[in-house]
Amino acid sequence: MDAVFTNGNILDVREGRLLAGRTVVVRDGRIAEVGDAGTVPASQRTIDLGGRTLMPGLIDSHVHATQASADFAEMTSWPSSYATVRATGVLRDMLRRGFTTVRDLGGAEAGLARAVREGLIEAPRLMFGGPILAPTGGHVLTRVCDGTTELRRAIREQMAQGAHHIKLTLSGGVVSSMAIDALGFSEEEIRTAVEEAGFGKGYVAGHAYTAEAVNRALRWGVRTIEHGNLIDDESIALFHEHDAYYVPTLAGFHALTESGAAHLSDQSRDKLRDMLDTGLRALERADRAGVRIGYGTDLHGEHHSYQLEEFTLRAKVQKPADILRSATVVGAEIVGLPGEIGEITEGAHADLLVVEGNPLDDISVLTAPDQNLRLIMQGGHVVKNELGFGA
Numbered sequence: 380m381d382a383v384f385t386n387g388n389i390l391d392v393r394e395g396r397l398l399a400g401r402t403v404v405v406r407d408g409r410i411a412e413v414g415d416a417g418t419v420p421a422s423q424r425t426i427d428l429g430g431r432t433l434m435p436g437l438i439d440s441h442v443h444a445t446q447a448s449a450d451f452a453e454m455t456s457w458p459s460s461y462a463t464v465r466a467t468g469v470l471r472d473m474l475r476r477g478f479t480t481v482r483d484l485g486g487a488e489a490g491l492a493r494a495v496r497e498g499l500i501e502a503p504r505l506m507f508g509g510p511i512l513a514p515t516g517g518h519v520l521t522r523v524c525d526g527t528t529e530l531r532r533a534i535r536e537q538m539a540q541g542a543h544h545i546k547l548t549l550s551g552g553v554v555s556s557m558a559i560d561a562l563g564f565s566e567e568e569i570r571t572a573v574e575e576a577g578f579g580k581g582y583v584a585g586h587a588y589t590a591e592a593v594n595r596a597l598r599w600g601v602r603t604i605e606h607g608n609l610i611d612d613e614s615i616a617l618f619h620e621h622d623a624y625y626v627p628t629l630a631g632f633h634a635l636t637e638s639g640a641a642h643l644s645d646q647s648r649d650k651l652r653d654m655l656d657t658g659l660r661a662l663e664r665a666d667r668a669g670v671r672i673g674y675g676t677d678l679h680g681e682h683h684s685y686q687l688e689e690f691t692l693r694a695k696v697q698k699p700a701d702i703l704r705s706a707t708v709v710g711a712e713i714v715g716l717p718g719e720i721g722e723i724t725e726g727a728h729a730d731l732l733v734v735e736g737n738p739l740d741d742i743s744v745l746t747a748p749d750q751n752l753r754l755i756m757q758g759g760h761v762v763k764n765e766l767g768f769g770a
């Protein structure tokens with residue numbers, strides 16, 4: 380037996396409620412039993428939660444683990460060994476904020492994922508896609524692909540290395556020389572990428588801002604839309620029609636705005652203006668329409684400290700229960716592990732957090748992990764424990 384949690388309020392993220400006085404048994408890295416008090420034998424590894432909240436570990440569906448600096452020009456000069464060491468620090472900090480799973484949207488590759496899988500570094504479960512694919516003139520820090528042959532070659536290589544998804548640049552962006560409303564890749568190229576990623580049992584994630592870029596992507600089979608600040612009513616219908624996911628990234632815009640965007644060009648700073656407002660409006664529109672929304676942050680370098688701010692930002696337009704679903708059960712669907720992570724249910728991986736307070740009443744309890752996050756367990760392994768084990 381790995382551990383027994385007693386006397387806890389279990390956060391049922393699906394129903395958005397707390398279940399009082401429950402006991403959870405963890406065995407072989409998984410949740411073996413969820414029951415009432417008294418049904419479970421005492422163990423050397425019993426943790427009395429004293430009425431604290433026991434909740435599933437968080438899932439961030441849009442991170443850049445390898446972008447350990449917000450200064451991209453400086454980062455491209457790093458030797459790969461140094462970049463890897465910096466990425467391990469970024470990942471460790473994510474886990475210590477309570478993120479037990481992250482989906483990397485550009486940069487992380489097979490070697491880093493293998494080191495995580497083998498437990499060589501302290502890190503969240505890591506779903507990686509390899510380099511971002513962009514057409515000539517597209518986004519920064521990408522692998523350039525023009526035409527279906529180059530796309531197929533790149534995607535076959537990345538899928539063969541174990542990529543979970545393929546990210547395409549489908550419009551301009553804040554830190555890109557392409558205009559926000561410029562389109563990346565043709566219909567033929569996008570359909571080819573979707574087909575080729577599907578051959579490897581992966582899917583395409585699309586970086587897109589405008590409704591035009593989002594809607595063509597959804598029509599042609601892109602499964603997750605990243606950012607999507609300027610979606611319209613047609614986008615909403617297409618999300619539903621194609622069972623696609625929306626991953627807004629408000630924290631990234633917020634961090635850049637707050638920090639004065641020191642590393643950005645004047646052109647990028649212009650693009651950044653209004654991004655938080657349009658992002659919030661898009662989130663509100665998607666939320667009201669019942670689109671499946673993932674929790675994403677899209678942070679770089681020192682801005683990673685804003686990773687939990689996404690909760691605060693979304694709370695301006697969403698209920699805590701809905702934000703929590705984005706960061707748990709919906710995230711689990713996005714990374715292809717529904718029922719395995721993101722909820723406290725028998726058979727799931729024991730990715731668990733113990734927090735002070737009730738995040739359903741006040742989501743901000745999650746944003747101060749130093750004070751409120753008392754225990755982190757990942758796959759049954761204790762990462763942090765301020766409560767100790769009783770007898």
Ligand SMILES: [Zn+2]
Binds near residue numbers: 441442484485677
């Ligand atoms: Zn990103």
